[in-house]
Amino acid sequence: MIRAIALSSLAIAAPFGAAAHQLVVFASVDCEAVTVEAKFSSGRVTQQGDVRVLDGENNLLTTLQLESDGTALVPLESVDHSGGLLIEVDTGSHDNYWIVTPEDIARNCGS
């Protein structure tokens, strides 16, 4: 377990951005495909990693590899997306996810 010891008296009152050095995953969808993008919060592109696509029941539908630009394309016709899709990206040292609901797909497909 990662432990932390932080004295509240050391806290600084100021606005602050998001936590450093985490994997950020984003997925956008149109009628053809889900486009997955992954990068570290430092801005560094995630050059490799597994992209797991699961359905609403957490069944694994397919696994892809990230391209060198940190993206992956999931053709909608290749998966049963009727219950939405859970996109997980795992680089080995960091992981994160994005949830695509059926409503996201319908909305972005103009229906």
Added chain:
Amino acid sequence: MVRVLNGFLAFVVIALSGTTAFAQDRPRVVAVNQALHDFAERLLGDAAEVVFPVPEGVDPSFWRPSIADISMIQSADLILLNGAGFATWIDRVSLPRSRVVNTSAAIEDRFIVTESITHSHGDGGEHSHEGIASYTWLDPMLAIAQAEAIAAAVIVRDLAIEGIVEARLAELRSDLTALDAMAQDALSGMDGVAMIATHPRYQYFARRYSLSIASLEWDAGAMPGEDDLADLERLSTELDAGILIWEAQPPREAIELADALGLKSIVFETWAGQGTPDSLFTAYRQAVSDLADAASQFAD
């Protein structure tokens, strides 16, 4: 007799269908923690269905929703975020921007920055994760600001009658102000008493009442392991601490181990997740009272 029974069943069916229709007709408001849920319920009454979707026993900061959960949330009329980095899931889904309200937007200049974790893994080298203390509502003055944000959002979206919401807000503001006054009175003069919390939840509470609360990273309500206890002993000795604050009721054995280190255990539920039936106010008053009692014993 049969006729009476039939009549009763018909009444039950009508009543149940009426209830269902009532629930379906009402706007739905989703909150990301129990505190915001309770504030919204007080402001809205029966005018809306207020939902806190995180199951009992799950830390809402790190809840991983299902696709069905997100579908439900996306269809809500109002989605109340805490802000300050609370609830990691909100950055992993698409939420309808026009229906999302960050209840701490007006108090960002009062956020507390934390630098808490240094670790290494993979080939990334050692690095630290910084962030913002999230439990803003444990400072009643910040809680008032968040309640005001909820009330404004409810009114502007016409989810309830403005005059009623404003009256309820005045009452809630009054209750939170009284809670603050009670805490100010009970905790005055405790600035020299070192305390340790089993989880970093109490930064805003500590700042509001000029308390010195150091934090560990233990699982809420769980039995600490050997390493955890070694950390506690080291920190307790370093700070000469006398009070240990638990986020949830720990096992009795854990309290005995803390006792052996000379630490008086206090349970202070934060009202982030679904907890005991006690209200936030009841839990807060009890914790403040227990802290004051323990501090007076420690000072003696």
